[in-house]
Amino acid sequence: MAKRAVHREDEPLKNLAGETLSSRPLRIVIVGHVDHGKSTLVGRLFYDTGSLPEGKFEQIQAVCQKRGCAFEWAFLMDALQAERDQNITIETSQIWFKTRLRPYVIIDAPGHKEFLKNMVTGAAGAHAAFLLIAADEGVQEQSRRHGYLLSLLGVRQVSVLVNKMDLVGYSQETFDSIVRDYQVFLNELGVEPRSFIPISARNGDNVADHAEAVMPWYRGLNAIEALDSFELPAAKHDLPLRFPVQDIYRFDHRRIVAGRIESGTLRVGDRLVFSPDGKESVIKSIEVWNGPSRQTARAGESVGITLSEQIFIERGHIASHEQHPPQCSRHLQARLFWMGRRPLEIGRRVKVKLATQESECELASIERVVDSSTLELLGTERRQVARNEIAEVTLETRSPVAFDAYEQIPALGRFVIVDQYDLAGGGIILGNALQPRQALPGKLFVGRVSPDERARAHGHQGALLWISGGSKELKKQVVEALDRSLFSRNVQTIILDESTIDSSLHGSLPSQPAGDRLLFGLLLASGFAAAGLVVLAILEDGTHELREKCRKKIESLSGVFVHIHLKPEQPDSHSEFADVLVEPSKSVEDSVLQILERILPEIKYKSKKWFYEI
Amino acid sequence: MGKLYEHLDELENQSIFIIREAFNKFENLAMLWSIGKDSNVLLWLIRKAFFGHVPFPVVHVDTNYKIPEMIEFRDRLAREWGFELVVGQNKKALLAGNTFPNGKATRVECCSLLKTEALQELIAQKGYEAILLGIRRDEEGTRAKERYFSPRKQSFEWDFRDQPPELWDQFKTDFEPGTHLRVHPLLHWTEVNVWEYIERENIPVVSLYFAQNGGRYRSLGCAPCTSRVPSNATTVAEIVAELKQTRIAERSTRAQDQEAEDAFERLRAQGYM
Ligand SMILES: Nc1nc2c(ncn2[C@@H]2O[C@H](COP(=O)(O)OP(=O)(O)OP(=O)(O)O)[C@@H](O)[C@H]2O)c(=O)[nH]1
Numbered sequence: 029m030a031k032r033a034v035h036r037e038d039e040p041l042k043n044l045a046g047e048t049l050s051s052r053p054l055r056i057v058i059v060g061h062v063d064h065g066k067s068t069l070v071g072r073l074f075y076d077t078g079s080l081p082e083g084k085f086e087q088i089q090a091v092c093q094k095r096g097c098a099f100e101w102a103f104l105m106d107a108l109q110a111e112r113d114q115n116i117t118i119e120t121s122q123i124w125f126k127t128r129l130r131p132y133v134i135i136d137a138p139g140h141k142e143f144l145k146n147m148v149t150g151a152a153g154a155h156a157a158f159l160l161i162a163a164d165e166g167v168q169e170q171s172r173r174h175g176y177l178l179s180l181l182g183v184r185q186v187s188v189l190v191n192k193m194d195l196v197g198y199s200q201e202t203f204d205s206i207v208r209d210y211q212v213f214l215n216e217l218g219v220e221p222r223s224f225i226p227i228s229a230r231n232g233d234n235v236a237d238h239a240e241a242v243m244p245w246y247r248g249l250n251a252i253e254a255l256d257s258f259e260l261p262a263a264k265h266d267l268p269l270r271f272p273v274q275d276i277y278r279f280d281h282r283r284i285v286a287g288r289i290e291s292g293t294l295r296v297g298d299r300l301v302f303s304p305d306g307k308e309s310v311i312k313s314i315e316v317w318n319g320p321s322r323q324t325a326r327a328g329e330s331v332g333i334t335l336s337e338q339i340f341i342e343r344g345h346i347a348s349h350e351q352h353p354p355q356c357s358r359h360l361q362a363r364l365f366w367m368g369r370r371p372l373e374i375g376r377r378v379k380v381k382l383a384t385q386e387s388e389c390e391l392a393s394i395e396r397v398v399d400s401s402t403l404e405l406l407g408t409e410r411r412q413v414a415r416n417e418i419a420e421v422t423l424e425t426r427s428p429v430a431f432d433a434y435e436q437i438p439a440l441g442r443f444v445i446v447d448q449y450d451l452a453g454g455g456i457i458l459g460n461a462l463q464p465r466q467a468l469p470g471k472l473f474v475g476r477v478s479p480d481e482r483a484r485a486h487g488h489q490g491a492l493l494w495i496s497g498g499s500k501e502l503k504k505q506v507v508e509a510l511d512r513s514l515f516s517r518n519v520q521t522i523i524l525d526e527s528t529i530d531s532s533l534h535g536s537l538p539s540q541p542a543g544d545r546l547l548f549g550l551l552l553a554s555g556f557a558a559a560g561l562v563v564l565a566i567l568e569d570g571t572h573e574l575r576e577k578c579r580k581k582i583e584s585l586s587g588v589f590v591h592i593h594l595k596p597e598q599p600d601s602h603s604e605f606a607d608v609l610v611e612p613s614k615s616v617e618d619s620v621l622q623i624l625e626r627i628l629p630e631i632k633y634k635s636k637k638w639f640y641e642i
Numbered sequence: 643m644g645k646l647y648e649h650l651d652e653l654e655n656q657s658i659f660i661i662r663e664a665f666n667k668f669e670n671l672a673m674l675w676s677i678g679k680d681s682n683v684l685l686w687l688i689r690k691a692f693f694g695h696v697p698f699p700v701v702h703v704d705t706n707y708k709i710p711e712m713i714e715f716r717d718r719l720a721r722e723w724g725f726e727l728v729v730g731q732n733k734k735a736l737l738a739g740n741t742f743p744n745g746k747a748t749r750v751e752c753c754s755l756l757k758t759e760a761l762q763e764l765i766a767q768k769g770y771e772a773i774l775l776g777i778r779r780d781e782e783g784t785r786a787k788e789r790y791f792s793p794r795k796q797s798f799e800w801d802f803r804d805q806p807p808e809l810w811d812q813f814k815t816d817f818e819p820g821t822h823l824r825v826h827p828l829l830h831w832t833e834v835n836v837w838e839y840i841e842r843e844n845i846p847v848v849s850l851y852f853a854q855n856g857g858r859y860r861s862l863g864c865a866p867c868t869s870r871v872p873s874n875a876t877t878v879a880e881i882v883a884e885l886k887q888t889r890i891a892e893r894s895t896r897a898q899d900q901e902a903e904d905a906f907e908r909l910r911a912q913g914y915m
């Protein structure tokens with residue numbers, strides 16, 4: 029059983045080129061389906077490299093004997109009685125380890141679905157991952173789910189270890205077929221694994237040695253070498269400055285702004301902008317206790333600064349340089365992972381925590397929900413996100429929050445959700461969901477003329493007629509005819525077509541995420557409706573959620589909202605929600621009549637008390 | 643600070659962040675001070691976090707069986723550093739003599755009476771919402787599974803089967819009335835890290851950690867249940883060097899851990915540090 033001992037020497041850490049390396053440990057998480065051998069691998073890694081504390085091997089041996097079971101390497105990590113009794117990891121553990129190259133923190137995650145929140149806890153802070161797949165069982169539910177979660181949590185360096193090769197006679201075919209299976213899955217996620225390694229954790233094959241005797245067909249890295257091939261993430265010094273205010277202290281007659289620099293570098297004399305309020309001040313000093321004074325501080329440092337002008341700032345404000353501020357919005361487009369026992373329904377109030385910011389928020393809409401194991405689309409018209417599901421959603425916060433897209437500045441692009449007392453979800457921000465409610469600031473359209481005055485002058489109220497369904501051609505014909513008959517009744521109309529929006533978006537707002545065309549269209553349409561016009565808007569369907577929001581918005585501005593759907597040959601899900609559903613068999617004239625019957629009584633001017641917001 | 647110490651900077655920054663989170667979230671906060679090396683480092687980090695101040699009380703649970711030098715050290719540091727020292731004690735158990743040295747309790751029972759219960763009483767009496775503690779994941783198996791912010795029930799229990807998720811440095815800071823939190827800012831440090839940091843920062847520790855007559859204390863508990871390890875390390879640097887070589891577990895000299903396979907787990911489930 030004796031294997032090559034690799035380390036435990038007390039020497040400076042050097043790489044193969046002889047350069048001294050950072051003394052910071054690399055954090056590696058071990059994930060994969062239940063029972064696929066994660067904890068066993070950790071035990072074996074320790075043993076094969078001579079890293080077990082003295083007496084530990086004998087202690088585990090004695091415990092196993094007393095329990096009447098075969099020797100379990102997993103007992104090094106599975107320290108709880110409940111874990112040993114059932115031979116299952118419940119809670120993530122962390123243990124320190126060293127190769128000749130550098131120190132590691134090994135994070136052993138549980139594989140059972142029940143303990144997914146513990147796996148997430150372990151994986152969230154990792155720099156790299158080993159994903160284990162047992163050769164006898166192949167790719168299983170958690171093999172895939174964990175793979176997906178790694179990508180969501182931002183763990184990009186992954187090696188796949190195909191374990192228990194001893195149980196399949198060290199068969200190359202079995203190995204190859206698992207590699208193929210899993211590769212397909214990872215490709216869908218856009219994850220490129222570093223390596224696939226056939227091992228037997230229990231026997232130590234390809235763990236710290238090269239098991240040529242039993243797997244002569246494999247010539248690649250062993251587990252230890254794979255570990256050493258990962259890289260520590262680059263420091264975030266060169267990104268734009270993000271300094272979330274953690275607290276304000278008053279000590280010794282100074283007002284100290286305390287926090288951790290999440291990215292970038294700050295210097296004495298720098299002008300800072302505090303988002304989302306936009307207040308500005310200049311850094312007067314970087315405070316130090318029991319150390320030399322300093323002029324700069326960088327990403328990762330917990331510091332305190334004083335400012336030259338006293339402005340009101342508080343925990344949650346995000347300091348940046350003027351040139352590169354974060355985005356601010358009340359609408360976050362996000363990918364959310366839900367861990368809560370009760371599902372998160374649309375409209376339910378929860379709390380979002382993003383860096384040091386906290387804001388009440390609600391789930392405004394669900395764009396789509398995906399099964400985190402199969403990547404199967406569970407629906408686009410879902411009303412809730414249940415436990416262990418991943419969803420693309422829009423969150424609406426009570427007050428504006430400062431953030432960045434996760435891909436740009438991770439620390440400002442991820443958040444957690446607190447449901448009552450519990451941390452129940454986590455997510456990353458894809459972008460700023462420009463929602464109509466947010467995109468309709470009063471000054472854009474309202475001025476001092478009330479909707480009532482406008483309605484009286486026009487003889488009708490403003491309205492948004494959202495026209496969807498049917499063919500492009502049919503929509504065009506119906507809208508033109510509708511426009512004509514409304515005009516002849518002295519109704520002020522305007523046609524808003526997707527192509528208009530497209531062309532206007534194209535020049536000014538490049539590379540907008542999908543869905544923005546629609547949102548921008550709604551912004552314009554709502555503005556026109558609020559100005560008292562009847563907008564004939566040819567828009568893609570959007571979600572029911574979005575339409576309902578839009579309806580609420582228009583109605584709160586005393587306008588009329590009608591969703592007109594030209595039913596296609598194959599009725600779709602929008603047909604069931606439409607206010608006016610036009611049968612495909614109808615002629616254009618009849619269709620227009622049907623629409624007029626519905627809308628004219630609604631938009632007709634009637635004296636009433638207007639709710640008016642400015 | 644150069645590459646050699648890069649990891650210490652990282653550890654320090656993370657701990658200060660956690661300490662400041664706890665201070666921001668809890669009005670009524672205290673730190674538990676065992677007078678050992680870890681809690682001295684924690685106390686030092688608190689002073690760093692708050693620019694030389696210790697803005698909340700420092701609690702010591704006195705079992706009455708601590709080595710006398712520890713008590714002298716405690717009182718001297720409290721004077722010199724100027725913080726509020728609160729001492730708690732399970733007087734009832736001590737009066738009744740229900741202790742291990744008296745032969746009226748097992749080691750494990752003695753620990754729960756003199757430490758866990760004393761702390762529980764003090765928390766109830768002072769109404770602390772959260773307690774900062776200097777435990778580390780590398781000390782033993784159950785601590786390896788701890789969270790930075792660990793909720794405890796009214797009964798003081800640690801429900802390690804159902805811990806809250808903790809990710810991206812967002813901690814559990816909302817909790818039901820009646821429960822309280824243990825905050826562990828040193829969880830990610832190792833024993834070697836602690837000594838390296840003591841060396842770098844020149845942090846005072848009791849002299850019991852240094853070798854005399856071929857032995858030193860590696861872990862300090864109560865006199866009757868802690869013993870010395872063979873060692874010739876008389877300086878912090880020598881201790882660091884010694885630890886980098888050794889394969890002996892840190893708590894191997896703490897007798898209460900060794901009583902049964904799950905002795906320590908049961909202690910901790912009841913609320914032991
Ligand atoms: N034959 C064989 N058995 C193995 C191997 N690796 C692990 N096992 C066995 O598989 C069982 C599960 O191993 P663990 O290490 O506990 O699995 P795990 O992935 O940590 O399980 P969870 O943490 O509960 O998800 C144990 O009985 C191990 O002895 C291997 O390479 N070959």
Ligand SMILES: [Mg+2]
Nearest residue numbers: 066067116117
């Ligand atoms: Mg396990």
